Amino acid sequence: MKPINITAAALGGLALAALMTASAVAEPALIYDAAGKFDKSFNEMAFGGAEMYKAETGNDYSDLEISEDSQREQALRRFASRGANPIVVPGFTWAEPVAVVAAEFPDTNFAIIDAVVDAPNVRSVLFSEQEGTFLVGALAAMKTETGTVGFITAFDFPLLQAFGCGYVQGVKQINADVNVLQNFIGTGFDAFSDPNTANEIGISQLERGADVIFAAAGGAGEGALRAAAEAGKFGIGVDSNQNYLFPGNMLTSMVKRVDVAVANAFTDQLNGEFTAGTQIMNLESGGVSAAMDEFNEALITDEMRATLEDLTARIISGEIKVHDYRSDNSCPVS
Amino acid sequence: MSARTELPRWVTLALMPALNVALAFVIGGLVVLAIGESPLEAIQILMFGAFGYGEGWGFTLHFATNFVFTGLAVALAYQAGLFNIGVEGQAYVAGLALVAGLAVDQIHWSVVLITTTLVAMALGAIWAAIPGYLQAKRGSHIVITTIMFNFIAAAFMSYMLTQVFSRPGANSETETLDAIGRLPLLREFMPFFGRSPVNITIFLAIAALIGVYYLIWHTKLGFKIRVLGQNPNAARYAGISAVSIIIITMALSGALAGMVAVNEAVGVQKRLIIGYVGGYGFVGIAVAFMGRSHPVGVLLAALLFGALFQGGQELNFEMPSVSSDLVVIIQALVILFTGAMSEMFRPALERLFIRAKPPPEKAVAPAPPANQPKSSGEQGSGQ
Structure with a gap:
């Protein structure tokens, strides 16, 4: 079989060489993390950001999904050598490969989300998720009648623990007596795409008395939100604004503007304003927030809204310091 | 006939x-x-991506190395009539060998290679021998237990990486191997391989192919394994202890599976991350069956799947x-x-x-x- 392959490859090589020279253009590129482009969460938001850029500027972009961890450097290098600029990668697993490839292509700009790479041509975008989840935790504590709220996430993982830790801090800020149930869906990244188990865990938390459930588990979260909606209780969405999913039963969503981070990197490059270094997307810069729209306005009383604004102001002013689980891998409250 | x-x-x-x-x-x-x-263009891109240039070859061979280990693991167990679906979990647990590698990464890469190989094989063997024992002694079906052990491995490793070996400030991954202790990549001697990750573990894969062939067809143990696989009753009448053969075969199978850790975690990723195996174990089942559970077949099937993985990525890149x-x-x-x-x-x-x-x-x-x-x-x- 191999001789045939080599002949075909030689022929293919000629065709491909022609193809590759034809398509060398300097457009921005986005490479998704292992969960894939349409994960209804993190990567899909990044895709949304690229689409935002396309709609606003009329310029095109390239994107790619990788399937194996060992392909990361290869993918970065191929885009870089083809002249793509900037190259944006969402996800901390990109940190090593970006550090390596950014050094090889000093004239190409890179942006990484959720991790820090210290290089003169890399922008590192970090989100203060704990501030956003603090707010939705406060809302949950104000909404609950049973005195029990739930938190469901994919698996035991520092980033996800940071979500949970901020949430619990928000709950306790309002009422230290409210009990927070915390459960994991699974043990690895595949848990992000397991809405059925999330649904089961949601039902279990409802049976244990929870009446507000925060599902921070990407695409799987919808299962838990459905459980809450079907029981006539409340759910809290994550990453994108998921309030529209179950109008009337969605208290709010903890929005993490990955899309803005991607679109900013693309637009800054276009306008010649790309800057390296670390960017913090927090409550103050609008990087994280508790979503308010027509789907949940009936559920939020004026009092809740006022408290939320007060908390927001106090977090921004630094009066309330929300502990970041990742700073010491532990949470002061549970 | x-x-x-x-x-x-x-x-x-x-x-x-x-x-x-x-x-x-x-x-x-x-x-x-x-x-x-155009399908013709697609196949051209796929073939060119996999075999058309040195770096493509390097990636194809790197993936093939993983598939040789997982394919041999499934094939060896299958010779004894055992369907080892737990290769994924065995390879995952064997990844902890990287932690042993971290302890010696200041000395020389050869020390890292030997240490991680031994530890990875031992961990894979233990993880596979337990279902083997349950099958041999308790009659729990190996298919069920090895699948369950994949889940246990995922939970266990998730715990180890998050709570025990996590690098502070990072998201569930160990420290990175020091430059002194990294396995040499083939490209360091052969620039032909571009920037591909194929490393010296490929020679261990070749050794494993020969070793499994020799074991199965030229040793007493191999004969017993085959007899047990083809006719358990005949094996019993011939005085072959099914219990020990099953446990030994599963341990050997798991040891082969564990070698993925050396190639992928130690050789390429240089650190241990959540879910590092990424499905190589499951593809190994396909590789073993396509290769008719014979080392030569496993080699060819591993090359084919290596080419599909590498060429497929190229296709994805060239044809959005x-x-x-x-x-x-x-x-x-x-x-x-x-x-x-x-x-x-x-x-x-x-x-x-x-x-x-x-x-x-x-x-x-x-x-x-x-x-x-x-x-x-x-x-x-x-x-």
């Missing part, structure tokens, strides 16, 4: 798999056509409308036609060869004794 005409060996061992692969590519091509791309899911479809078609439907062409080929050959064959060749010690490559094909 008399009632059913045997096909020539080259037909069963070479022509039939080739036809199956070709058919998979034809159907895959139709799928590409259906989304409005061909999403990574479509590449998975093409890979699945290859598995379907070469594994599940591998005998599909047999009736047609038999008709063809019987019509073409009968008079000379009967005239010239007297029927050979039925029990020629043939390689079980053919025996495997009947299963």
